[in-house]
Amino acid sequence: MNIATLRRATLASLAVLTLTVTVTTPARAAAVPSADRLAAGVTTGALLDHLRALQSVADRSGGDRGYDGVGFTRSVDYVEGRLRAAGYRVTRQTVPYTDFAVSTETLTAGGAPVPVLMTRFTPSTPAQGLTAPVAALPAGSTGCAAGDYLGVTGRIVVLPRAACGYTAQQQAAAAAGAAAVLIYYPTPKPDNNYRFLAYTPDDFTIPMASVSQRDGENLIKRSTAGLRVHLTLRGAGTPRTTTNLFAETSGGDPDNVVMAGGHLDAVTEGPGINDNGSTSAATLQTALALAPYQAQVTNKVRFAWWGAEELVDVGSAYYVTHLSDAERARIALLLNGELLGSPNSGRFVWDQGSGGSHVIADLFAGYLDRQKLRYQRTSPDSVGSDHLEFLPVGIPVGGIDGGNLGLKTPEQQALFGGRAGQMFDPCYHQPCDRVENLDTSALTTNARAMAWVLARLATSADDVRAVRTAPAS
Known part of the structure; x- marks a missing residue:
């Protein structure tokens, strides 16, 4: 199941339908059971x-x-x-679509690696990555309002996902001059990390990735001491096909x-x-x-x-x-x-x-x-x-x-x-x-x-x- 009820991914404009059919007749008829x-x-x-x-x-x-x-x-x-x-009788339907292939997703903080998952269909960092200080939001703010992002210019903002949604949070951070966004999903399992997807790619103008809640909260704590991190996110849209399978x-x-x-x-x-x-x-x-x-x-x-x-x-x-x-x-x-x-x-x-x-x-x-x-x-x-x-x-x-x-x-x-x-x-x-x-x-x-x-x-x-x-x- 996809992570929320969300806008469709982009499909290719031209489509090829491939059907492979196999028919085998049952040996004898039988009454349908209850x-x-x-x-x-x-x-x-x-x-x-x-x-x-x-x-x-x-x-x-x-x-x-x-x-x-x-x-x-x-x-x-x-x-x-x-x-x-x-x-x-079995058929396959070939479905063309545009995927987002992630080639690089790395984050280091204080020289130590931190697991990170690039948000699909969002901008990449430069090939060499970017190094910047971490910025945390003021206590009690959600990241849903422009005023939550004072002083984040050129910084990598770390924040939890809020009710307004990560699209709105990323837009507000980008408008305030943030260099990138690292987001986490607060749950009772703080080591879980969830990959997100930009369902409206044009709304995402800076690199974005997810970290676990535990790592995100650790980065926020260390931001007060001037922590700088190095983030590399590289990905691009690519044409692929998938398969629907039917039996009738x-x-x-x-x-x-x-x-x-x-x-x-x-x-x-x-x-x-x-x-x-x-x-x-x-x-x-x-x-x-x-x-x-x-x-x-x-x-x-x-x-x-x-x-x-x-x-x-x-x-x-x-x-x-x-x-x-x-x-x-x-x-x-x-x-x-x-x-x-x-x-x-x-x-x-x-x-x-x-x-x-x-x-x-x-x-x-x-x-x-x-x-x-x-x-x-x-x-x-x-x-x-x-x-x-x-x-x-x-x-x-x-x-x-x-x-x-x-x-x-x-x-x-x-x-x-x-x-x-x-x-x-x-x-x-x-x-x-x-x-x-x-x-x-x-x-x-x-x-x-x-x-x-x-x-x-x-x-x-x-x-x-x-x-x-x-x-x-």
Whole structure:
């Protein structure tokens, strides 16, 4: 999941669509099982098998399954292989986009290296880097107002991210004459470092990078003694392609397509097992459970694994914008998920409050109520992910997530258990986002909820009709 609900990354103006098709017909038809039986086929063991395979991919691909590297390509190969073996029609869609390749990101303070992550799509320093004194903000200021930056001319400003957002903070620092910005994200895990992205590159006019909270606070403390640092940040836009992967049932009404999926890529800083290998695995296992009955479903099901979501929905945006009007009209809805196995887990059902999204949310709620599983309803835009590309074109969306770097409230602790005041997933976008970080009980129950709702929508013309015709308030 990308770090916030944010503006799309820039896509190339010309596009090439590549489809690779493999068709294998099941040996014999069988009646579609109930939604309960299909959901029961999404077992903890099967989910962990898929996630261990993705973990293995990351371990032999430099430690990550980043959207721009071999780890992602190998993830696609794994999922496609399992789908083909199960008898699905499998297609790949090649998606061109503009990436930002970082070639150098170094920071030294007092001669000692400090880990630093360049903000993507921001200006580079000179090739030799820049040396400058560190500036801290006055006590009690947020960095959201011009008056917070008095005396920063020619200095490298170090500050925490504030509610106004790092775009506004960088603009204010640049207007005051700062040479660069080093920003950190305050969390209960002060050693975490999060890479940021300039979603409106023209608004960023000076170099910017992130450090951990611990390192940022240390730099601020040392700034009073005249600390000087050397910062080198070098990066540039570069054309790349990513892949969307689809598997579609052989049967079902082609004018009522039920889509379900999640992004298969991870950030470049970790293996991305919870974010979002968890939903990729849940979607894959649901597809495998449905495979013997794919010719008998009432509504056609299209499973999707998106590419480059972490650069903000690149694959899904391309898919949606390249649908014809007729193709778009055939899609009844999209189910999506994020971080299904967060270790300090919550359970959040996405609900617009009206329209088709509300109907889908009620399906999730009905299942969870029967399973005596607690949940909260939240707006679909509370989570930045691929479903946000479908809403603007009128396709209803629904889904579920387990929480990311937000802090669990005391009320949510009472509802879900876990620890208030701690992140739902302290390994979000970190190297520790591995299989051993997962809450496997939350993973399984959330994955089964997605499978159950998918099964209902795949087998019920009435449910899909209700989604399509639900009035929006």
